[in-house]
Amino acid sequence: MKLAIVGGGSTYTPELIDGFARLRDILPIGEIALIDPAEQRLELIAGLARRILARQGSPARVTTSTSVTSGVDGADAVLLQLRIGGQSARHRDETWPLECGCVGQETVGAGGLAKALRTVPVVLDIAEQVRASNPAAWLIDFTNPVGIVTRALQDAGHRAIGLCNVAIGFQRKFAAHLGVEPERIRLEHVGLNHLTWERGVTLLDEPDGESGREVLPELLDRFGERVAQDVRMPLTLLESLGVVPSYYLRYYYQHDAVVRELGARPSRAEEVAALERQLLALYANPSLNTKPELLAQRGGAFYSEAAVQLIAALLGTDGRSRTQVVTTRNDGILPQLPDAAVIEAPATVDAKGVRPLPQRPLPPLFAGLVAHVASYEELAVRAAVAGGRARVFDALLAHPLIGQLDLADQLTDRLIAHNHGYLSWA
Known part of the structure; x- marks a missing residue:
């Protein structure tokens, strides 16, 4: 191989x-x-x-x-x-949006x-x-x-x-909290890449088994402060939502505070x-x-x-199917999204391919943000494939963290100026 x-x-x-x-x-x-x-x-x-x-x-x-x-x-x-x-381009990505009061992140x-x-x-x-x-x-x-x-x-x-490491990171941390093998933890992980929530955690009776019990409330009760520190959000938020948001939800739930933090320290690109x-x-x-x-x-x-x-x-090297969180085509799993949207959720993976598992309906608090960002991502793909200032502007205007005419206009000009050498159409 x-x-x-x-x-x-x-x-x-x-x-x-x-x-x-x-x-x-x-x-x-x-x-x-x-x-x-x-x-x-x-x-x-x-x-x-x-x-x-x-x-x-x-x-x-x-x-x-x-x-x-x-x-x-x-x-x-x-x-x-x-x-x-x-890393030099990453540094720019993490800094010029701050000039407009927006989060700078890769x-x-x-x-x-x-x-x-x-x-x-x-x-x-x-x-x-x-x-x-x-x-x-x-x-x-x-x-x-x-x-x-x-x-x-x-x-x-x-x-x-x-493939992203957020889900496997949660699996390993939850397993460590509970003192069990990682293979005994199965996540109800749902959303888009870097926009996900753990809304269920099953402790399986045996590694990679099928039966088990729900332990998310127990995790929040016994280890809530540590979990909250990992995602850098208040425990009161996790308890109120009844889920564990990924770290990236911080950029949405605490945007202005994050902007202040980012403006006061070296960029992650400089650190890396x-x-x-x-x-x-x-x-x-x-x-x-x-x-x-x-x-x-x-x-x-x-x-x-x-x-x-x-x-x-x-x-098919080990001749078995696996349940694994992946980023793949929606195909009706989240009905509020187009089939062509790309979601992040558990799927059955084997030599036949990837088949996302059915999901419970998303509550409005999560569904609205997922639909909003999925629409932005569709416009982002169009801008990346076809180019043009108008498409870049449309994508920025559609993003829930931007969404204002003057702000999208400023960010469009800065984006093109900082990336001119990489954009064939600019």
Whole structure:
């Protein structure tokens, strides 16, 4: 089996490699192809990847390529983890919206739209190259904004699925609170990527079983303060809602407070850039053969485990179906959304594909925001694919955190100015 990682020169790649090595019985890999235009950095990451695999006794070999076409040739699955413009573009995404009093973030609001406009055309080009060489390959999208990128891929007819670490992060934390194996926790996770709520938590009688009992009220009662600290929202809100919102709901529920916070400290991009410099220095040490502890600060916890579970199910390597939270086409699961909308929810995943599980109707408090953001995401895909100032403006005007004529106009001009070199139509 061959896996290809587009963006393989990322400092995050050793986390994936570590997961592939540890979980090789679930997902036996013969070749891992790292693909990245940054050749020097690519070879540095590949060297560490080989040492990690060797230390853990994995037979997988690591190859490198600066060409997508040659790198993905023969791959059974292609992982997309791109950052077009690097941390410098991310820094801009996180700062210029603040000039207009709006949240600056790489997936939410105007900054998220800017990243989508830079990213979607590149990802679609990569997807076409994959389809030309091996149309049966699955595209696994880690690239933010995952919802918008995944919808663009699915709208273009690609065999694509999105994956985020929010759900598996909650699963692991809830399991730790209760002192049980993660496989005994099943989430009723629903919404859109980076706009989700845990509105049910089942403690299964046995790992990956079917029967169990609801424990969300118990979690909030016994561990509410710790859960609230994790999502950085008041416990009183969680108790009032009766759910656990993802951290990203903070940008909606506490927008103005978050804007003040962001304006008073360095951007996350600056923090990550400094971390990456330290990580690259560590990776250059030829005696290093494990992922360094510092990598945990990079973000993306548990992505490797989620990726292994998803790919193993899709490729049928362990001969079983899995229930896993993924980002995929709605197809009537949330009836207030169009079928083509991309939702994030538990799904049955196996060699036959991905089938989202039925969901209870969303209450109005959640349904309205989900419908609003889903409409913005549809307009964001149009702007990213077709370009044009008018489409960018429409997407910003539709976003629930913007929605004002003058504000959308200012943000449109700033977005285009800061991303001019990445927009073919600008």
